[in-house]
Every structure is written in C-alpha cells, then in structure tokens.
Amino acid sequence: MNHHPCLRCGACCATFRVSFHWSEAQPTNPDGPPEEMVVPLRRHELAMRGTDGPRPRCIALRGSIGVDGHCGIYPQRPSVCREVEPSWEFGRHSPQCDKGRIAHGLKPLTPEDWAMLPVQLPAAGAEYHLRPTAADTDLQTLPGGAPPGPQPPDDPTHAH
Ligand code: SF4
Ligand code: SF4
Numbered sequence: 048m049n050h051h052p053c054l055r056c057g058a059c060c061a062t063f064r065v066s067f068h069w070s071e072a073q074p075t076n077p078d079g080p081p082e083e084m085v086v087p088l089r090r091h092e093l094a095m096r097g098t099d100g101p102r103p104r105c106i107a108l109r110g111s112i113g114v115d116g117h118c119g120i121y122p123q124r125p126s127v128c129r130e131v132e133p134s135w136e137f138g139r140h141s142p143q144c145d146k147g148r149i150a151h152g153l154k155p156l157t158p159e160d161w162a163m164l165p166v167q168l169p170a171a172g173a174e175y176h177l178r179p180t181a182a183d184t185d186l187q188t189l190p191g192g193a194p195p196g197p198q199p200p201d202d203p204t205h206a207h
Contacts, residue, residue, distance in 0.1 A: 054115070055115055058113065058116070058144075058147035059147035059148075060105040061151065062146060062147040065105055065185075066089075066094045067125040068093075071093070071126060080124065081120065086099060107119045107120045113152070132144065135160065135161055
C-alpha cells in the first residue's frame with residue numbers, strides 16, 4: 048500500500064451521523080462546511096446532509112466506498128471528521144474506523160496496512176467514541192485523554 052487508506056475508503060462517511068456545533072459551518076465559519084451541505088439536527092447542532100438517516104452517506108463523499116472514496120470538502124470538513132482515527136495509524140485500534148469498514152464489507156485495517164507509509168503523530172489529545180442515540184450513532188468528540196495502548200514511535204518521519 049502506498050496511499051493513505053482513507054483515500055480509497057470513505058466507509059465512515061457513510062456509516063455515522065456526522066454532527067457538530069452550528070458555529071463550525073459557513074457562513075459563521077468561512078473555513079467550515081458549506082451552508083448547503085448541512086442540516087439542522089438538535090439544539091445548537093448541525094449534521095452533514097445525508098448522514099441523519101437509516102442509510103447515512105455524507106453529501107460531501109466522492110467516489111466509491113472501498114475503491115476511491117474520499118472527502119470532497121477535505122479542507123472544510125468538520126472537526127469530528129478531522130479527529131476520527133483510522134485504525135492503527137497511531138498504533139491503536141479505532142472502533143469507529145472498524146465499524147465503518149465492516150459495515151461496508153471491508154476488512155478492518157491492521158498495523159501491516161501502515162508498514163509502507165510514513166508514521167504520523169496524533170493530531171489531538173482527545174478520545175473519540177461512538178455515542179449511541181435514540182436514532183443512530185454519531186461521529187462525535189468526547190472530552191478525555193488519549194486512550195491507553197501502544198504509543199507512536201519516538202522518531203516519526205512525518206507529522207501533521
Ligand atoms: S473507515 Fe477508517 S480507513 Fe475508512 S475513511 Fe474512515 S477512518 Fe479512513
Ligand atoms: S465531510 Fe468529508 S470527511 Fe466528513 S463525513 Fe463528509 S465526506 Fe466524510
């Protein structure tokens with residue numbers, strides 16, 4: 048593998064409700080998701096259009112899942128999308144990534160999938176969970192420290 052796995056996946060973009068605070072979106076935040084791509088959800092919250100339903104698929108997802116699926120608004124994607132971890136990119140399992148891939152018939156990533164790629168450091172000191180709701184599960188950020196488990200190597204060759 049010589050491309051980042053997320054560039055030929057997109058499964059998590061078609062598995063969860065992608066919700067976030069309203070202030071993340073345009074026009075309030077010019078660098079956030081376009082206004083026409085979001086819908087009202089709960090009080091103070093928006094969701095990416097297409098993700099609040101029984102068969103979620105984000106309107107911004109381009110390509111085919113598992114082939115060339117990728118985010119069409121990558122620089123403007125909401126915080127929850129920036130923060131979800133692909134399994135084993137940072138030396139640990141990601142329940143959201145595995146759930147998304149399994150839901151679309153893809154094998155969960157393994158440490159071997161990263162063997163040919165540059166090592167990257169975690170971007171944030173937060174823990175990300177599936178949060179059950181009455182209707183579905185959300186891709187959401189919860190406060191807390193990094194989960195226990197193997198840490199990235201001391202001498203990474205690349206960080207983002
Ligand atoms: S399911 Fe995992 S590998 Fe696929 S796009 Fe999401 S984070 Fe990346
Ligand atoms: S905004 Fe982009 S990264 Fe986030 S769910 Fe939609 S397609 Fe995926």
